[in-house]
Amino acid sequence: MDDRTRAEEHLRVIRSLMERVTVYRAISAPTALVGALSSLAVAGWMLSRTGFIGSAERELPMTSRDFITPWVLPLLLTAAANTFFIWQEAARDQRPFLSPGLRLALRSLLPAMLVAAAVTFVAWRNPSDLDGPLIVALSWVSFYGVALLATLNFAPRSLSVLGWSFVVTAVLWLLLLSAPTLPVIPVLHGATGANLIMGLTFGVYHLIYAVAAWSSRASPKPPTAE
Amino acid sequence: MLDFDKLDKAIHEKARLGIMTLLATHESWTFQELKSELNMTDGNLVTHLRILHEAGFVAVTKEVLDRPQTSYALTKKGQSAFQDYIALLEEIVKAGKK
Numbered sequence: 001m002d003d004r005t006r007a008e009e010h011l012r013v014i015r016s017l018m019e020r021v022t023v024y025r026a027i028s029a030p031t032a033l034v035g036a037l038s039s040l041a042v043a044g045w046m047l048s049r050t051g052f053i054g055s056a057e058r059e060l061p062m063t064s065r066d067f068i069t070p071w072v073l074p075l076l077l078t079a080a081a082n083t084f085f086i087w088q089e090a091a092r093d094q095r096p097f098l099s100p101g102l103r104l105a106l107r108s109l110l111p112a113m114l115v116a117a118a119v120t121f122v123a124w125r126n127p128s129d130l131d132g133p134l135i136v137a138l139s140w141v142s143f144y145g146v147a148l149l150a151t152l153n154f155a156p157r158s159l160s161v162l163g164w165s166f167v168v169t170a171v172l173w174l175l176l177l178s179a180p181t182l183p184v185i186p187v188l189h190g191a192t193g194a195n196l197i198m199g200l201t202f203g204v205y206h207l208i209y210a211v212a213a214w215s216s217r218a219s220p221k222p223p224t225a226e
Numbered sequence: 227m228l229d230f231d232k233l234d235k236a237i238h239e240k241a242r243l244g245i246m247t248l249l250a251t252h253e254s255w256t257f258q259e260l261k262s263e264l265n266m267t268d269g270n271l272v273t274h275l276r277i278l279h280e281a282g283f284v285a286v287t288k289e290v291l292d293r294p295q296t297s298y299a300l301t302k303k304g305q306s307a308f309q310d311y312i313a314l315l316e317e318i319v320k321a322g323k324k
Binding site: 017 | 253259
């Protein structure tokens, strides 16, 4: 084996190791599935309350608190599921629960999540605002997308696609709400719009992501360096 | 003329290269994390870490949290040596293409 081939092999070892330890999937496929199914269930129930689904004759007024309370359930359920799956994987591989990858992901996700939490807190304190649900929903969708994009440097491509999908959807929704030349699309507004965008993004997008992440799990693992 | 003799002997061993690579990716790694990621035995890992520590490339921090824990990180000298090592490998590859 000549020097060039040996040098190339060493560079390959460095590259594959670096890629393996620096790529961190902050949201696993099972977590995304839990998030998707719980979000679709809540979206369906909420849309039936607004009259968008089912036989309700008129849309019931929905305050910020009416909107936030049921949507906290998928958040708690998904967070608990994610913690369990990470713990399970760490125990299986005999790694610490708080791995360097997880610490890095949490540090990256935190700023956008904090802003979303602050918006939610303010909306909760002003329950009479009937525009609240849509403002909260658009904040959650956009800040969640921004949070995912903050992991761009070490996330797999599918996660950055997911992040962009959330951001683009929120931006398009906002533009459609306020574009002066377009006709008004009633379902985009109010509580119906808020629950539709939540179901579309946290439900449907997560479902697509879960399928994509599951199919990519079959890819071979790079060699270890020993 | 570029050749393998110019490469740093402390790094230029596959296991130690793996350790240096991991330490270059995150601020610090615990012994267990390194062991798990590199799939090495305790004795093997201790030996290679000692060589890197004696070369001044790796700093060792011992602390007691809920249990005693040893963490490893690259020193400035280690970071610089690792960058030089990669640069030399790249030069060898480029020179071989000519």
